Amino acid sequence: MPNPLALSLETARRLAVTCQHLAGPRPGGGVEGLRQVLRTLRCLQLDPINVVARSHLLVLWSRLGTYDPADLDTLLWKDRWLFEYWAHAASIVLAEDYPIHQVMMRGYPRGESAYAQRVRDWLAANDELRRHVLDRLRAAGPLPPGAFDDRVSVAWQSSGWTNGRGVERMLDFLWLQGHIVVAGRAGRTRHWDLAERRLPEWASATPLPRREAVSLAAEHALRALGVARAADVERHFIRDRYPGLAEILRELESSGRVVPAEVEGGPERWYVHRDALGLLERDWQPRTTLLSPFDNLICDRARTERLWGFEFRTEMYVPKAKRRYGYYIMPILHGERLVGRLVPRLDRRRGVLEIEGLFPEPGFPGDESSAGAVGEAVAGLAAFAGAREVSYADTVPAPWRPGPRPRELSAIMRD
Structure with missing residues (x-):
């Protein structure tokens, strides 16, 4: 070896x-x-x-x-x-x-956990609903959840939003089993169809x-x-x-x-x-950008801490008074380093990307070069999101506040 x-x-x-x-x-x-x-x-x-x-x-x-x-x-x-x-x-x-995902489809819900057994029992008890959903899709799909009759024999019970939502639960379970797929969306509403009708012929x-x-x-x-x-x-x-x-x-x-x-x-x-x-x-060609809280680079929080020394947690479900940074946090990637956190919010009515906070990591210098690179990334985000200008809260440290001016956003959007 x-x-x-x-x-x-x-x-x-x-x-x-x-x-x-x-x-x-x-x-x-x-x-x-x-x-x-x-x-x-x-x-x-x-x-x-x-x-x-x-x-x-x-x-x-x-x-x-x-x-x-x-x-x-x-x-x-x-x-x-x-x-x-x-x-x-x-x-x-x-x-x-x-074929990789089909392994999960073939066995869902596999295992002897209490949850897996509960799903199997619920599906067996609601077989009439299962057949109704598949028959309706075969005849008229794709269809939204509201197109199905609520033929639930045993209600789905949970402590969350799925409680009592029998049709939605059946659609989710049939999706996980690979019988149906999302065929389109109208806003957040998924429209469903039979997998055999929607998957491309070349998909093995x-x-x-x-x-x-x-x-x-x-x-x-x-x-x-x-x-x-x-x-x-x-x-x-x-x-x-x-x-x-x-x-x-x-x-x-x-x-x-x-x-x-x-x-x-x-x-x-x-x-x-x-x-x-x-x-x-290869020659190193760094860039500066902002990452979604769920970005593939950082979705494993333990690996993020090990490689970057960057402890990242979302605070969306933390009470406002207990938040350390803000509701929506985007890590800042500068070259190979995670150098800080940005807290943006898009005001769609006014067309303004509001920067509610910017928190550099300890030891990261707010020099003109790095601040300019972060500012360009912010302006690029604003252009992509459809904002006409960027505003920085007074709490944003002065070296990080200016960024590209609003009049530059149209040029960045063209790039």
């Missing part, structure tokens, strides 16, 4: 950032640029919060700069190159990865053996992460669905598809996919 690669923290960070398309030349615009980014990321987490823009749109903006969200809709609803399914959360995923329906699917998913995760431990792979892409991962990583290492590594700061075993090794030889 070769000796492990010895990576400094700086090198490990640069590899991670470059693999995520957050450094180096930006991918080209349009549909092909989206395909390039999505083939690396493999999933975009969906989240309903829309303080500035939806999270999945921001993840793409951080990598592409200004792009047309209609191109993403084309890939989703027209080309069907993408579809919605559960990855590490409800996500947009690639149709070519259907031939089941993969579970072990082969796990191996394929692990390679996707490693390519996206750049450098990762087994636990990092476990928490990425198809989170917690990597049975036998330790042995699979050993096999990938023996075949030369992954290379072991040591990262400064600890004795853990890390891995780098062989497809990423060439990036270690």
Whole structure:
């Protein structure tokens, strides 16, 4: 076996950032640029919060700069190159990865946990509703949830928003089982159809053996992460669905598809996919951007702390008086470092991106160069979100406040 690669923290960070398309030349615009980014990321987490823009749109903006969200809709609803399914959360995923996700579909709800048994019992008790949903979709799909009769025999009970929502629960479970897919959206309302009618013909329906699917998913995760431990792979892409991962990583290492590594700061075993090794030889081309709270680079909070020393928590559900930073926090990526937190809010009525707070990390200098780079990123975000100007609260430290002037936003949008 070769000796492990010895990576400094700086090198490990640069590899991670470059693999995520957050450094180096930006991918080209349009549909092909989206395909390039999505083939690396493999999933975009969906989240309903829309303080500035939806999270999945921001993840793409951080990598592409200004792009047309209609191109993403084309890939989703027209080309069907993408579809919605559960990855590490409800996500947009690639149709070519259907065989990986089909492993979960075949077994859902698998296991002997109390929740899995509860779902199985509820589905059995509500078989009439299940048949009604599938018959209605076969006859008239795609349809929104309101198009189905509430033929629930046993109500779904929970302490959250799903309590008593039998039709919505049945749709979700049929989706997780792979019988139906989201065929379109009207605002936040999902329209459903039969999977057999919506998935593209080229998407393989031939089941993969579970072990082969796990191996394929692990390679996707490693390519996206750049450098990762087994636990990092476990928490990425198809989170917690990597049975036998330790042995699979050993096999990938023996075949030369992954290379072991040591990262400064600890004795853990890390891995780098062989497809990423060439990036270690490339010239470093840093960028400055802002990240969605659910960005793929930082969605694993433990890995974020280990590689960047950046403790990141969302505060959306923290009482206002107890928040340390603010409601909606976007980490600031400057080169290979996470250098601070931005708290933005889009006033859509006035067309203003309000910066309610900016909190540099200790030791990060607010010099003219770095402040200017962050200001350009803020202006780019404003342009993407459709704001006509940016305003900074008085609480924002003076070196960070100016940024590009509002009159520059149209020029940034053109870029």
